[in-house]
Amino acid sequence: MADITLKNITKQYGDGYRAVRDVNLDIADGEFVILVGPSGCGKSTLLRMIVGLEDITSGDMLIGGERVNEKAPRDRNLSMVFQNYALYPHLTVYENIAFPLRLAKFGDAEVDRRVHQASELLELDEHLQRKPANLSGGQRQRVAMGRAIVRQAQAFLFDEPLSNLDAKLRGQMRAEISRLQKRLGITTVYVTHDQIEAMTLGDRVAVLRKGELQQVATPRDLYTSP
Numbered sequence: 750m751a752d753i754t755l756k757n758i759t760k761q762y763g764d765g766y767r768a769v770r771d772v773n774l775d776i777a778d779g780e781f782v783i784l785v786g787p788s789g790c791g792k793s794t795l796l797r798m799i800v801g802l803e804d805i806t807s808g809d810m811l812i813g814g815e816r817v818n819e820k821a822p823r824d825r826n827l828s829m830v831f832q833n834y835a836l837y838p839h840l841t842v843y844e845n846i847a848f849p850l851r852l853a854k855f856g857d858a859e860v861d862r863r864v865h866q867a868s869e870l871l872e873l874d875e876h877l878q879r880k881p882a883n884l885s886g887g888q889r890q891r892v893a894m895g896r897a898i899v900r901q902a903q904a905f906l907f908d909e910p911l912s913n914l915d916a917k918l919r920g921q922m923r924a925e926i927s928r929l930q931k932r933l934g935i936t937t938v939y940v941t942h943d944q945i946e947a948m949t950l951g952d953r954v955a956v957l958r959k960g961e962l963q964q965v966a967t968p969r970d971l972y973t974s975p
C-alpha cells in the first residue's frame with residue numbers, strides 16, 4: 750500500500766489541448782479520494798496518468814515516495830477497475846480471478862492461495878466454479894474486484910465503476926465498495942459524476958474543472974451548506 754503524490758501535474762495532448770493543468774494533490778496511504786467534475790474536465794486523463802496509460806507532460810507523480818513518471822503500468826502495481834467489468838465468459842470465476850496471476854507466471858500453489866483468500870473476502874467462495882453468465886450483476890462486479898485484489902496492488906483506481914448498473918444494484922455495490930475499501934485499507938482513487946457516490950464513499954472529494962483542481966475537501970465540508 751502506498752501514498753500517491755501529484756506535483757504540478759500537467760497533460761497537454763498532441764493537438765495542444767491542456768486537459769490537466771498544474772494539479773497538486775497528496776493522497777495518504779489508505780485514503781479514499783473521489784474525483785468529480787463535469788464531463789471533459791480531465792478526470793479520466795488524470796486517472797490514466799496515475800496508472801501509467803497516459804504520458805505526463807510535466808510535473809512529478811510519486812507512488813510510495815518513488816517517482817513513477819517513466820514507469821510502465823505493470824511496474825506500478827496498481828489495480829484499475831473499469832466501467833464495464835469485461836470478465837472472460839468462457840472462464841470460471843476461479844480462473845477469472847486467477848487471470849492476472851497466471852499472466853505474471855505465479856505458481857499453482859500461490860495462485861490457489863491468493864484466489865481463495867480473495868474469494869473469501871468477497872464472499873465468492875461458493876461460486877468459484879461458475880461462469881460469469883450465471884452470476885448476478887453484483888457477483889460479477891465482485892469477481893472483477895477479486896481480479897484487482899489478487900495482485901495485492903498498492904492502490905485501487907476506479908473509473909466510474911457503477912455507471913452502467915441499475916439504481917438498486919448501484920446502491921448495493923456502493924455499500925460493498927465502501928466496506929471492502931475499509932477492510933483492505935487500500936489507497937483508492939475513484940472517478941464518478943454521481944453525487945451520492947461522492948457524498949458517501951470517500952474520505953475526501955477532489956473537484957476538477959477545465960483541468961484545474963478547484964477544491965479538495967471532506968464530503969461533509971463540500972456538500973453541507975453553511
Ligand code: ADP
Binds near residue numbers: 764768794795
Ligand atoms: P473526463 O474524464 O473528465 O470526462 P477526459 O480526461 O476524458 O475528461 O478529457 C479531458 C479533455 O481532454 C476533454 O476535453 C477531451 O476532449 C480531451 N481529450 C481526452 N483525450 C484526448 C486525446 N487523446 N487527445 C486529445 N484530447 C483529448
Ligand code: ADP
Binds near residue numbers: 788789793
Ligand atoms: P468518457 O466521457 O467516458 O471519459 P470520452 O468519450 O471522453 O469518454 O473518451 C473516450 C476515449 O476517447 C478516451 O480514450 C479518450 O482518450 C478519447 N478522446 C476523448 N476526447 C478526445 C479527443 N478530443 N481527441 C482524441 N481522443 C479523445
